[in-house]
Amino acid sequence: MAKTKRLILENLKRVDVVIEVLDARAPLSSRNPLLRQITASKPRLAVLNKDDLADPVATVLWADQFRGEGHTLPVQISATTRKGLDSIPRTCRELCRGASWLSRRPVRALIAGIPNVGKSTIINALSRKRKAEAGATPGLTRDLRRIPITGKFELFDTPGLLWHKFEDPLTGLILAYLGTVKRARIDY
Ligand SMILES: Nc1nc2c(ncn2[C@@H]2O[C@H](COP(=O)(O)OP(=O)(O)OP(=O)(O)O)[C@@H](O)[C@H]2O)c(=O)[nH]1
Numbered sequence: 001m002a003k004t005k006r007l008i009l010e011n012l013k014r015v016d017v018v019i020e021v022l023d024a025r026a027p028l029s030s031r032n033p034l035l036r037q038i039t040a041s042k043p044r045l046a047v048l049n050k051d052d053l054a055d056p057v058a059t060v061l062w063a064d065q066f067r068g069e070g071h072t073l074p075v076q077i078s079a080t081t082r083k084g085l086d087s088i089p090r091t092c093r094e095l096c097r098g099a100s101w102l103s104r105r106p107v108r109a110l111i112a113g114i115p116n117v118g119k120s121t122i123i124n125a126l127s128r129k130r131k132a133e134a135g136a137t138p139g140l141t142r143d144l145r146r147i148p149i150t151g152k153f154e155l156f157d158t159p160g161l162l163w164h165k166f167e168d169p170l171t172g173l174i175l176a177y178l179g180t181v182k183r184a185r186i187d188y
């Protein structure tokens, strides 16, 4: 966790946007307060992934709530079915609108979030290649990697980041249900 936090902090100056990937089934519990705190200086995009597994009515309400907060644009996607994928590069570009460098170099976005929410799967789906290791076990991505998607868009994959203490025990339970916590660490 300390290593991932350091990786994100060290690489923040190399990116234009931070994408926080959330699980559409539990957007509030999967939102990492530590990540919000350390990336507060960058424009942010909240991606509600695994839309195919979530209640569609609830997801729309969640997206409205995020939109209401103003500082973070929400998009709903499913990396598996490819629903909404194109909205990621498009929204990242919108967040950089007016920047002097926009016509000269790609938009660089750091993709972060708690373990197992689908960060690497989103990168593979966008690039249409298996460039990042992805799978059902939390903690698969172990290092930061820069992955060019198109000439206009680059992503930085990061390992999952959890925080030290869940204020609400229900959050811990929900994160365990989502497959975020390593099995060996769960008290069944
Ligand atoms: N149903 C469904 N499964 C998904 C979706 N996106 C990712 N997954 C699955 O979620 C699991 C985790 O995916 P990863 O891409 O490895 O997740 P990650 O966030 O990179 O995980 P770490 O690197 O461990 O932090 C895999 O089994 C994926 O197939 C989605 O949109 N829908």
Ligand SMILES: [Mg+2]
Residues within 6 Å of the ligand: 119, 120, 121, 133, 134, 140, 141, 158, 159, 160
């Ligand atoms: Mg990963």
